[in-house]
Amino acid sequence: MNKTILLSLFCLINSYLAAQNVVISGYIYAAKTQESLIQATVEVLGTENGALSNSTGYYILHVKANDSLTLQVSYIGYATRQITLVPTASTMLNFAMEISDVATDTLLISNALSPNKQHQMSSIQLQAKDILRMPTIFGEPDVLKAIQLMPGVQAGVEGTAGVYVRGGSTDQNLVLIDDIPAYYLQHLGGFLSMLDAQSIQHINVLKGAFPARYGGRLSSVIDIRLKEGGKEKRHTTWAAGFLLAKYATDGPIGKNKKATFLATLRFTPIGPVAAVGSAIGTKGTRINGFNAYDMVLKYSLPLDENNKLSMHFYAGEDRLFGWIPNAKSKDTLQTTVQNARLSIDWHNRLGGVKWHHLYSPNLVHTITVGFSNFSSKSDFYTISRKAENNEFLASSNAGLKSGVSDIITKADWEYIPSARHQIKWGGYLTGHQYTPGISHYEVKIEDSTFTSPTQIKPIYALESAIYAEDEMALSDKCSLNAGFHVSHFLVRGKNYWGFQPRISMLYKLNSQLSLKGSFNQMQQYLHLLTTSYISFSSDLWVPPTDKVAPQQALQTAFGMAYQTKSRINLEAEIYYKRLSHQITYQEGNSFNSVNTQWEDRIATNGTGNIAGLEVLARKDYGKLTGWTSYTLSFNRKQFADINGGKSYWDTYDRRHNVNVVANYQFSPRLQLSANWTFSTGRPVAIADLNYSSAQSVGSFTGGGNKPYDFSFINAQYFSEKNSRRMLAYHRLDIGLQLIKAKKRGMRTWNLGLYNAYNRLNPMFYYYKKDGKDITLYGLTLFPILPSVSYTRSF
Amino acid sequence: MQKLTLILALFMIACQKEIKLPPSKIPQKVVVNCLFSPAKPWDVFVSLSTDAANSVPPIVENATVTILKEGQFWETLTYKANGEYIGSSFPQANHHYSIEVKVPNFETVTATDSVPSAVKIQDAFFTARKVTNTEGTPLFQQTILFKDPLLEQNFYQIYGAFDYYLVTDIWGVFYPFYNVSSYCLSDEAVKGQTISFVTTTTITERPAVFTDSISGTRTIYLYSLSPTHFKFVKTGHIQTVNNFEGIDTWGSALAITEPQNIYSNIQGGLGIFAAYNSDTMVTRYIK
Structure with a gap:
């Protein structure tokens, strides 16, 4: 009834x-x-x-x-x-x-709907060709590094692909690949992102004003949509550069050619070369190398006018390895042969199946089922045998493993009953398995075995959410997007709830100028523990537990968008964000404590206060396109157990940040691109004082056994965390694209110059002691770096 | 391990540039170092801090160093040499001591700590193995047994000579220093239990840093540390590790790891005033 x-x-x-x-x-x-x-x-x-x-x-x-x-x-x-x-x-x-033709081929970053008419604020949109044109390190187009050039986005340490949005950390970015969340997306210690720009059709980046349909992270949404593959004919591209070789193909597939597919593969040919080189150079006594690859597979099938099915799979993996085969040593007792192996590897795998259904022209329904897995592992193994008869003598095996795995189901509806309402609602259910650093240690000597106790076990959790939002045209001038996102998290019998209101408003003063405002509350059931300024695969993904609360953020923003008569877009935004329930390692702790639970090594209930101003001027039409952005920001954190309870500048607090991105199309065959970026130096802890500190009892080295005496070491005293600044960072990158139509397809030469004026930007500081003097040095990883790559497409 | 591998790789391929920073505004501080136990009379070292570019902190030769026991005056120490001040009395277990150090033109600095009871070693022995280390030196398995008191919070440091270790219980700090090694443990996971500390070690003829000789004996020292002492050793080890000794003489990667102050209980100054007690046993060799 x-x-x-x-x-x-x-x-x-x-x-x-x-x-x-x-x-x-x-x-x-x-x-x-x-x-x-x-x-x-x-x-x-x-x-x-x-x-x-x-x-x-x-x-x-x-x-x-x-x-x-x-x-x-x-x-x-x-x-x-x-x-x-x-x-x-x-x-x-x-x-x-x-x-x-020419005019619109020069378009760079933009949305055809100019920002002053768009309801969504705090957003940026990118397409693959925008990314492919930007000059980058090693000549490899990089998705995450392109995002780093946006206002409000910090790049982290020199050369790495970390993305820090409006004071948030890397774990606070919801990175979606066709609606499936991805975790650590970096190759080679973070110097390259794990996704080939060739496979991407569209990227939407939100820094604030999050609509209710997004949840689970605090600071950004990086919504990546993969290409589907062309329907008309098969396309193939291969490319070779300094670091990576690539192959991509897409096109129609199947009997009636209704379905399409996309397949891309990138790998490092230089890795095996390095291994062979090290073997030859050390005459077989040492073999070191690395390899990395990533691949994307996608299949799309329109079943009929109202139904579409798609499946996608992504895998990316890195491995660093070292091997010492058959090292011999001789003593008075015997000759021993030893083998030792070290490997460090990490991988991302994710995939999903999506069903898109039109109930009616204005009611759309999408169901997504998928999985996502990130895992990091390091292993060290040695074995000793008697040379004469291969008799087993001893072995040791140590390692550390961490990661996170998800099973995801989502359902989304979109209903547009009139020109004044766009209603969306839906929900998701995710099963998580967290592996926050399981270590093992085993030594066998003759017939005895010694092992370390494994105290850290996987943690299982269930996360769910429902949402509803309506984008309403209140009048011709004013629109409002109001919604809520309600989430629930269950872990170890503990329930967490999050009611997250979301609201944003657009008011058009005239056809060129509009004002915008937003308020949102976000909740995140995930933490990332990192011990250094370089985000690395060994960083631990951990859930909230009965001892650790979920992270929360409140963000409010106001902005304006203006389009000049010559179609230059100007945007300005101010924002304030407050973070709560942050965690970090206690001073002196790290991921590598064998026998302690991670929850006992952390400081909790931290807060963050971030405020900023972002200004952007963008030109999207004509031969010269690009943008200039300026960000002024303040980012402070505070923990009761860190820095004596006093607040301190966050690691990624960069007071001023300027980006200038320009692209000039001389002709369809010749394009020049340049990026210039400037940032205030990041906060760093420099020792204020040196002093002589006792080492522990029994450390006396003056000759003779003195178990109750001790020696001295040079100790450093840091008065306050992050009280100093590194030198300002700035860099110019230049790229040239030479495109030529061939008999079959196109060929492109990409010539690049990273850090064109050879600014020695320090990656980090360190002390060197020479006699009595201690000198502070900055380590620069990337001086001027030329690059060249060749791409052929058919 | 992963970060160290990456960092070493970075050092091999990167450029370095000297950085000039304005000097710190933090004033010079009095530094007091004293690790005391009933095994030895009072012995305190006093120096001053120096700026970050100077590795030779000046010693203090004109300080007034006073020891208080249970809040009452106990002894004024006598200057010996090289910033060292010595006394004639011995600290006693289960007593609370304080120190006051007055240096001209500086504010007086103070600290307190209590001497814990000594936990006894039940047994210590080693047996031969048929294996050698990578240098071909024979390895032996060494076992040390002691029982943790149930109703107290205890912290231990085991001093002897170990090249390898097999820690059978909880958190350990390991740092080699001229082949003299110590292990620090807290009793959190083994409260009230008999701790069997088993290691694999070498025995070679050395200078007198070791008590052992080729005939196969060794003296094991089991230190019972105060909580202050344990915190000091733990943080000192971390700062030492972070300083990457061995890379290009001496260096500290300030931005790779979190900076860690060595714990100090010296009010108004730097350094440490921490207590411990000890028990010893000569190991026996079981063939």
Whole structure:
């Protein structure tokens, strides 16, 4: 009975609305490849009515019935299309977009819907070609490093791919690859991100004003959408650079060629070369090397007009290894042969299956099921045998393992009942397994075995959430997005709840200028424990427990967006963010304490206060495109057990940050790009005083056994954490792209110069002692670095 | 291990540049170092701190060093040489001591600590193994047994000569220093139990740093540390490790690891005033 009433009510409302309006909906895709275009703009010219296409390229627009109107569809890098029609009934209208000529090929970072008309604030959008054009270290286009050039985003330590958004740490970024969260996404200790830009179609970065549909992290959403593969014909690209070799292919697949696929692979050919080189150089006594790879597989199948299925899989792995084979040693008793092996490896694997269903032109439903796994492991193994008869003498085996695994199910609905409402709701359920540092140690000597106790066990948890939001056009000038995100976390019998309101508002003062504001509360059921300024795979992902609360953040922001008559976009935003329930290692502790639970090594209930101003000027049209951004920010943290309870500047507090990104297209065959970045030096702890400190009893080294005496060491005294600043950081990168059409396909030479004026930016400081003098040095990892890579596509 | 591998690799390929920073505004401090036990008379070292670019802190030769027992005056120490001040009395177990150090032109610094009871070694012995270390030196298995008192919080330091270790219970600090090694343990995980501390070690003929000789005896020292002493040893070890001794003479990677002050209980100054007690046993060799 109740269901009948509800359904009747629903139909009645729909009918009423339909009597006034009709729905125009459809798909927007690239004409050449048939790939869906995400966040393409559909506007009714002369009105404020418009929409953006969603992750499948689908758009919905409510228009007045029987009114003549002109629809304009635009997307970066594609020729704008216009169509005039008089809709009398709901219509399905698909748009195939052609790649434009010179003018729009020079587009860089932008959304075709200019920021002053977009409701969403605190956001940036990127496409693959934006990333591929930017000059970077080793000549490898890098997703995360492109994001680092945005206002409000800090880059972390020189050369690494860490992303620190508005004072948040790397774990506070929700990185989604086709809706599946990813964890540590860095190759080679963080110098390269783990995702090939070639596989990406679109990236949406949110720094604030998070809509209710996003949850689980505090500081950013990096929503990455993979390409689906072209529908018309097969494309193949291969590339070779200093560090990586790449192969990518995509195209139609299957009997009727309805389905499409994408496959990419990157790997390090230099790794095996290094291993062979070390073996030759040491005459076989030492073999050291590394290898890394990442791959993406995606399959998309439109079942019919209303149903689409897609599957994707990502894997990325790194391994550093060393091997000492058959080292001989001789003594009075015997000759011994030893083998030793060391390996450090970490990997990311994730995948998902997505079903996208249209109940009606204005009601869309998506179900996603997937998994995500990050694991880091290090192992050291030695074995000794008698040389004469291979008799076993001794062995030792030590290692550390950590990681996190998720099983995810999500359901999302989008309902657009009228031009004034876009309603979204849904939920997710995730099962987590955390492995916060399991270490093992075993030594065998003859017939005896000694092992260390394994006290740290996996932790299992269940996380769930529901959300609802409505983006409402309150008037022609004012729109409001209001929603809530309610989450629940269950771990070791402990329940945590999070009620997270989200609200954002847009007010258009005129056609060029708008004001925006937002408030959101976020809750995160995850912590990352890191012991240094370099985020590394050995950092521990740990959950909240009965002793450790979930992290929380409150953020409020105000901004303005203005588009000049010459179509330069100007944006300015101020924000304040407060973090609570932060954790960090207690002073002197690290991940490598064999016999202590991680919960006993940390300081908890930390807080963070972050405030900032971001200014951005961006030009997206013409031969010269690019942007300039300036960020002023203040970031302080406080823990009762750290720094004597006093607040201190956070590691990534960079007072001033300037980015200038420019791209000039001389011709379709020649493009020049340049980035210049400047940051205030980051806070660092420099010793204030040196003094003589006793070592422990029994450390006396003056000759003779003096068990009750001790020696002295040079000790350092730090009055306050992060009380000094490193030198300012700045760097210029230049890139040149030479493109030529060949008989089959295109070839591109990428020439790059990283750190073009050879600024020796220190990665970290360290002391060196020479006699009586102690000198402070800065270590620079990346001086001027040229690079060249060759790409061939068919 | 992973971070150390990465850091060593970075040192091999990177450039270095001298950094000039303005001097610190933190004033010079009085430094007092005293690790005391009933085994030896009062012995205190007094010096001053220096700026971060100077590795030779000046000693103090004109300090007034006073020891108090249970809050009452006990002894004024006499200056010996090289900043060392000595007394004639011996600290006693289960008593509370304080120190006051007055240096001209500096504020008086003070500290307190109590001497714990000595935990007894029940047994100590070693047996031969058929294996050698990477240098071909024969290895022996050494066992030390002692019982942790149930109702107290205890901290231990085991002093002897070990090259390898097999820690059978809880957190250990290990640092080699001219082949003299110590292990520090807290009793958190083994409260009230008999602790069997088993290690693999070498026995070679050496200078008199060791008491042993090729005939196979060794003296084991079991120190019972005060909580202050344990905290000091733990933080001192961490700062020593962070300073990366061995890389290019001496260096500390300030931005790779969290800076760690060595714990100090000297009020108004730096250094340590910490107590311990001890028991010893000569090991026996079981063939």
